[in-house]
Amino acid sequence: MNTDGGRPSAPSGHRGTPLTRRTVRWLDRRVGAAGMARKALEKVFPDHWSFLIGEIALWSFVMLLLTGVYLTFFFEPSLEKVVYDGSYEGLRGLEITRAYDSALDISFEVRSGLVMRQMHHWAALVFVASTSAHLCRVFFTGAFRRPRELNWIIGVTLMILAIVNGFTGYSLLDDQLSGTGLRIAYNIAISIPLVGTWIASLFFGGEFPGPDIITRLYVIHILLVPGVLLALIGLHMGLLVRQRHTQFSGPGRTEDNVVGERVWPTYLAKGLGMFFLTSAALAALGGLAQINPIWLYGPYEPADVSTASQPDWYMGWLDGALRIMPSWEFRAFGFEVPNPFLQAVLVPTITFLLLFLWPFLEARVTKDHAEHHLLDRPRDRPVRTALGVAALSFYTVLFFAGGSDVLAVTFGIPINVLFPAFQVLLVVLPAAAGYLAYRLCKELAQRDQPGGEHHAREVAPPAPDSGESHRREVAPDDTPERQPAAEAGGKPRR
Amino acid sequence: MSDGVGSEGQVHEGQQTSEKQASDDRSGDRPSRSWGERVVALAFTVAVLAGLALTVVYSVGGQAQLEGLFLAVALGGIGVGAVVWAQRFMPSEEVTEDRIELGSTDEEVKAFTQSFETGEESLERRSLLVKLGLGALGALGLAAVFPIRSLGPRPGRGLKDTGYAEGVRLVTVHGRPVRPDSLVPGTVLTVWPEGHEGDADSPTLLIRTGAGRLQLAQPTVDDIVAYSKLCTHTGCPVGLYQQQEQLLLCPCHQSTFDVLDGAQPIFGPAARPLPQLPIGVDDQGFFVALGEFPQPVGGGFWDRGR
Numbered sequence: 135m136n137t138d139g140g141r142p143s144a145p146s147g148h149r150g151t152p153l154t155r156r157t158v159r160w161l162d163r164r165v166g167a168a169g170m171a172r173k174a175l176e177k178v179f180p181d182h183w184s185f186l187i188g189e190i191a192l193w194s195f196v197m198l199l200l201t202g203v204y205l206t207f208f209f210e211p212s213l214e215k216v217v218y219d220g221s222y223e224g225l226r227g228l229e230i231t232r233a234y235d236s237a238l239d240i241s242f243e244v245r246s247g248l249v250m251r252q253m254h255h256w257a258a259l260v261f262v263a264s265t266s267a268h269l270c271r272v273f274f275t276g277a278f279r280r281p282r283e284l285n286w287i288i289g290v291t292l293m294i295l296a297i298v299n300g301f302t303g304y305s306l307l308d309d310q311l312s313g314t315g316l317r318i319a320y321n322i323a324i325s326i327p328l329v330g331t332w333i334a335s336l337f338f339g340g341e342f343p344g345p346d347i348i349t350r351l352y353v354i355h356i357l358l359v360p361g362v363l364l365a366l367i368g369l370h371m372g373l374l375v376r377q378r379h380t381q382f383s384g385p386g387r388t389e390d391n392v393v394g395e396r397v398w399p400t401y402l403a404k405g406l407g408m409f410f411l412t413s414a415a416l417a418a419l420g421g422l423a424q425i426n427p428i429w430l431y432g433p434y435e436p437a438d439v440s441t442a443s444q445p446d447w448y449m450g451w452l453d454g455a456l457r458i459m460p461s462w463e464f465r466a467f468g469f470e471v472p473n474p475f476l477q478a479v480l481v482p483t484i485t486f487l488l489l490f491l492w493p494f495l496e497a498r499v500t501k502d503h504a505e506h507h508l509l510d511r512p513r514d515r516p517v518r519t520a521l522g523v524a525a526l527s528f529y530t531v532l533f534f535a536g537g538s539d540v541l542a543v544t545f546g547i548p549i550n551v552l553f554p555a556f557q558v559l560l561v562v563l564p565a566a567a568g569y570l571a572y573r574l575c576k577e578l579a580q581r582d583q584p585g586g587e588h589h590a591r592e593v594a595p596p597a598p599d600s601g602e603s604h605r606r607e608v609a610p611d612d613t614p615e616r617q618p619a620a621e622a623g624g625k626p627r628r
Numbered sequence: 629m630s631d632g633v634g635s636e637g638q639v640h641e642g643q644q645t646s647e648k649q650a651s652d653d654r655s656g657d658r659p660s661r662s663w664g665e666r667v668v669a670l671a672f673t674v675a676v677l678a679g680l681a682l683t684v685v686y687s688v689g690g691q692a693q694l695e696g697l698f699l700a701v702a703l704g705g706i707g708v709g710a711v712v713w714a715q716r717f718m719p720s721e722e723v724t725e726d727r728i729e730l731g732s733t734d735e736e737v738k739a740f741t742q743s744f745e746t747g748e749e750s751l752e753r754r755s756l757l758v759k760l761g762l763g764a765l766g767a768l769g770l771a772a773v774f775p776i777r778s779l780g781p782r783p784g785r786g787l788k789d790t791g792y793a794e795g796v797r798l799v800t801v802h803g804r805p806v807r808p809d810s811l812v813p814g815t816v817l818t819v820w821p822e823g824h825e826g827d828a829d830s831p832t833l834l835i836r837t838g839a840g841r842l843q844l845a846q847p848t849v850d851d852i853v854a855y856s857k858l859c860t861h862t863g864c865p866v867g868l869y870q871q872q873e874q875l876l877l878c879p880c881h882q883s884t885f886d887v888l889d890g891a892q893p894i895f896g897p898a899a900r901p902l903p904q905l906p907i908g909v910d911d912q913g914f915f916v917a918l919g920e921f922p923q924p925v926g927g928g929f930w931d932r933g934r
Contacts, residue, residue: 153750158679165646177725178724178725214882215664233846244688245686245689245690246686246695248692249695249696249699250694252696253696281730288714295833312865317862317863317864318862318863318864318880321861321862321927322862322925322927324783324787324927324929325927325928325929326930327930328930330929330930331787331929331930331931332782332783332785333675334781334783335780335781335783335786336777336779336780337779338778338780339780339781340780340781340786341783341786341787341828341829342828342829342863344777344780344829346779346780376730378727378728383680385706386722389727390726390727390728391724391725391726391727392725392727392916393722393723393724393725393726394722394723395720395721395723396723396724397717399714399719400714400719400720401717401719402924403711403713403714404710404711404714404715405712407706407707407708407709407711407713407714408707408709409707409708410703410704410706411703411704411708412706412707413703413707413709414700414701414702414703414704415700415704417699417700417703418696418697418700419696420696420699421692421693421695421696421697421699422693422696422697432808434892435829435833436826436828436865437801437826437828437831437865438858438865438867439864439865439867439879439880440879441868441879442879443879443880453881454773455883456726456861456862456897457881457882457896457897458897459897460897461861461883461893461896461897461898461899462899463899463900463928468933469930469931469933470928470929470930470932470933471930472899472927472928472929472930473861473897473899473928474862474927474928476860476879477897478862505730507727516850534819539879539882540884542775546910549882550888550895551897553882553895553896580854589636592639593864619672
């Protein structure tokens with residue numbers, strides 16, 4: 135009657151058939167992993183809805199690998215010209231490249247190819263989105279503080295690589311939109327002082343469009359970046375396991391313990407369930423929501439461009455920066471510094487540099503070099519929260535500026551009204567939103583504590599929380615209101 | 629159950645108590661318990677059916693929407709089943725685990741330092757060999773950098789040259805030469821230097837402005853003017869000609885150029901005018917270039933002015 139812990143999953147062999155048990159024993163005699171495996175099963179993970187965001191990123195990456203491998207079986211990264219004779223009437227008879235031709239074939243000829251392609255594209259959008267959201271979660275809760283600065287750096291690197299691989303991915307297909315994007319990328323590259331023209335020439339194999347760009351992007355997209363992503367994700371999670379997850383403060387939760395569910399079986403089942411739910415959402419999107427309909431864009435012609443040429447969402451802020459940043463171009467030492475350098479090289483460089491350095495900058499300013507395993511609530515750190523909100527609104531303005539032409543057409547606002555408006559917003563909105571966030575944090579923190587005991591946290595650095603129920607920092611053993619259930623399995627283990 | 633591997637009996641006992649605990653917590657909750665079981669069973673059944681439907685859809689020829697739908701239902705069914713199962717029937721107790729000290733202890737550090745230095749001493753005795761060895765690795769590393777050069781040619785005049793030269797005809801993408809009288813006022817035509825049709829760096833806009841006043845730096849024919857089609861910002865084709873206002877607009881980042889005033893940028897991120905091609909008419913009445921563009925076309929680069 136009772137559904138016991140052994141029933142859910144046979145493969146690990148607890149109550150499996152003699153064969154599976156024998157296999158497991160066979161393996162164990164050769165590697166001796168029972169101890170380690172037991173530790174893994176008993177690992178404790180704190181639970182909070184916001185911890186799921188990183189999990190969604192992980193699972194969408196798994197979906198990217200699965201669908202991506204399938205696509206590589208059919209895609210041909212070649213600029214060789216062929217005459218299209220597939221089933222899409224609108225393009226028949228046109229001379230197009232093999233890259234575009236095979237992408238069309240995946241969409242129209244290969245059975246289940248279109249679903250795979252669209253799932254792959256959606257998974258990429260969700261991957262970058264959940265990675266960014268996860269970064270925000272980690273930022274606003276202070277999870278990047280000592281001892282997790284390394285994992286923060288890995289995480290920021292993962293986000294950059296996710297963006298890079300997204301761009302190299304949709305640039306492969308050699309349709310009108312992707313070619314336009316590549317041309318902009320080429321011009322951004324040559325705008326870099328001194329080395330730019332060399333970088334562009336080596337990368338494209340010559341002057342734009344260059345004979346080699348698609349093959350090189352392909353190797354980068356399917357081998358180099360995914361390989362690094364895979365290794366870094368492994369490291370990211372290895373460090374997470376080693377350092378244990380952070381947790382929000384609460385009854386019985388201290389800087390010295392981890393309170394949560396064991397991996398086996400509950401957390402594992404929920405995690406796998408999350409994988410299936412994430413991929414279900416991606417499958418629904420891939421089947422029902424059209425994305426990147428390259429057959430409508432046509433093959434890339436260098437002299438053509440269509441209106442409303444928008445990149446994928448995660449490039450939007452850069453596109454926006456290219457549009458509304460002032461048209462300054464200056465000369466230094468007799469050499470030219472073209473404005474795409476300021477807009478599309480300096481802006482992201484400063485952005486990611488600040489992200490990389492943030493844990494160290496913050497520790498320096500707050501003089502807080504202590505270890506932290508309890509998470510902040512955003513309201514507990516009004517200055518950090520305000521700065522984060524200000525930065526987010528800055529990039530949000532850039533993002534919407536990246537759709538200026540679409541906004542102009544949709545709302546009938548002239549472009550020469552929109553641009554100055556965005557330029558003003560780019561300065562005003564971060565300041566206003568930051569100030570508002572600061573006030574809100576103060577207000578919320580005030581409301582949390584009728585006793586006014588919130589100054590205690592400055593005295594005791596390891597406990598940065600301030601909510602009234604969060605002040606209790608008692609070891610679980612002497613907490614009278616602990617559930618007896620938690621006591622049963624609450625024996626501290628390594 | 630307890631015949632698992634070695635120490636696991638204890639774990640399972642723990643889980644069993646917690647399981648009882650969990651069900652005790654929900655005592656008098658029997659209807660919802662069976663509700664949970666039914667949901668899980670239903671979810672898995674739906675997943676089975678959707679999985680089978682997926683194979684049928686594929687076998688009869690495939691259909692993108694149905695494939696996505698059934699795949700989503702199959703995956704979603706398993707997901708819902710797993711999550712509901714975990715939420716309702718798996719141990720939901722909170723376990724407290726001590727954190728470990730992350731840094732090494734002083735003894736560990738000392739022991740490590742000792743081991744390391746013992747080995748290091750033996751290296752120091754052969755310091756010349758060590759230096760030579762490092763030198764060899766360094767030289768190898770340097771040599772390994774050079775093949776990067778094979779990736780592409782030196783960025784030479786390519787960025788500054790297009791296919792135009794004195795006397796080169798302006799032709800359409802299909803190679804047909806163009807006469808001034810084939811352009812009606814207010815029209816724009818994209819042309820290339822003959823023999824370079826479709827080249828990425830040479831598309832040129834031939835515009836009959838229909839206007840009297842043109843402020844141009846280069847010679848031209850009547851009210852017709854030829855500009856490089858590549859935006860001086862990031863090289864996008866400046867594809868939109870607004871005839872009423874005599875403006876050229878780049879669809880990528882909305883840089884706007886004044887057609888009558890030498891394609892000076894009047895709005896948006898572009899900082900320089902579109903280079904103007906000096907044009908004339910040859911003895912057969914077709915457009916020809918009188919030379920190369922006076923400035924490099926497209927986006928800027930550091931030695932553009934050199």
